[in-house]
Amino acid sequence: MSNKFFIPCKEANHVCDKTQYKEATLWEKIKLNIHLLYCKACRKYTKNNAKLTKLITKKPVVLDASAKEQLKAAFEKELAKQQH
Amino acid sequence: MPKHVIDPNQWINLYSDYLFNYTITRVNDKDMAQDLVQDTFVAGLKSMKNFKGEASERTWLISILKRKIIDYYRKINSNKGKAEVRMNYSGDENEGDWLEERVADPYDKTAEDSIENTELGIAIDKCLEKLPAKQAQVFEMKTILNYETEAICNELNITASNLWVIIHRARTAMASCLEKSWF
Numbered sequence: 001m002s003n004k005f006f007i008p009c010k011e012a013n014h015v016c017d018k019t020q021y022k023e024a025t026l027w028e029k030i031k032l033n034i035h036l037l038y039c040k041a042c043r044k045y046t047k048n049n050a051k052l053t054k055l056i057t058k059k060p061v062v063l064d065a066s067a068k069e070q071l072k073a074a075f076e077k078e079l080a081k082q083q084h
Numbered sequence: 085m086p087k088h089v090i091d092p093n094q095w096i097n098l099y100s101d102y103l104f105n106y107t108i109t110r111v112n113d114k115d116m117a118q119d120l121v122q123d124t125f126v127a128g129l130k131s132m133k134n135f136k137g138e139a140s141e142r143t144w145l146i147s148i149l150k151r152k153i154i155d156y157y158r159k160i161n162s163n164k165g166k167a168e169v170r171m172n173y174s175g176d177e178n179e180g181d182w183l184e185e186r187v188a189d190p191y192d193k194t195a196e197d198s199i200e201n202t203e204l205g206i207a208i209d210k211c212l213e214k215l216p217a218k219q220a221q222v223f224e225m226k227t228i229l230n231y232e233t234e235a236i237c238n239e240l241n242i243t244a245s246n247l248w249v250i251i252h253r254a255r256t257a258m259a260s261c262l263e264k265s266w267f
Contacts (some may be wrong), residue, residue, distance in 0.1 A: 001139055011249065012251065013252060016246055017251055020227075020255075021227075045256075048236065048259040048263070052255060054210065055262060056208065056227050059228070068096070071096060071100060071118065071122055071125070072128075074122055075095070075126070078125075078126050078129055080095070082129055082130070082132075
């Protein structure tokens with residue numbers, strides 16, 4: 001009975017990681033939340049983990065180097081045409 | 085206030101990332117976005133003499149880009165239904181008479197936003213560099229490129245539980261690396 005509802009920290013963190021990728025099942029999430037009720041360390045981990053996910057999704061997409069080179073080459077050709 | 089000057093030599097360095105970000109949130113296609121940015125620079129170059137110096141270079145380029153994006157959607161649309169009736173301005177005088185044209189664009193990113201986002205991007209990249217190579221690779225595939233767990237496992241020849249352990253370590257390291265300035 002006890003290990004049906006109560007999971008160790010290690011498993012809680014694992015479920016928390018899975019939640020960040022929306023891969024945890026409902027039952028796993030319930031168990032995680034029960035664990036979080038009494039475990040301060042995991043609460044902190046969960047909070048930071050969610051924040052990390054949020055930050056990563058806000059990360060801007062940048063042009064990769066090769067694309068930028070390409071852009072630059074095309075642009076300079078045009079620029080040269082303009083100045084002559 | 086000093087008049088804004090225009091110097092196309094610096095455009096690519098200064099604005100290409102900004103314009104690209106602006107475009108990608110609107111067209112959702114990397115190649116297309118890249119083409120549109122390039123078109124914008126070229127168009128800017130051609131109409132440089134029309135630049136009055138009232139706005140900054142970047143604002144001016146964005147206004148060209150906006151037109152390019154609209155044109156792009158028009159082109160897709162006209163391919164879809166040729167029989168469609170389109171309402172349009174009857175003449176130059178009435179331009180901008182549609183109400184929606186006069187409302188400020190709520191999705192327009194402010195400069196502050198974009199600066200903050202650029203800094204965040206740099207910070208994330210720095211922290212990623214500090215991770216061990218394997219962790220960084222797995223974390224990037226999973227979190228940034230959004231690969232399926234199974235695909236990563238197959239490609240790197242690891243088991244799912246391997247993967248989750250690596251992810252866990254990477255996340256812990258990333259969180260503590262970003263903690264000081266971003267949490």
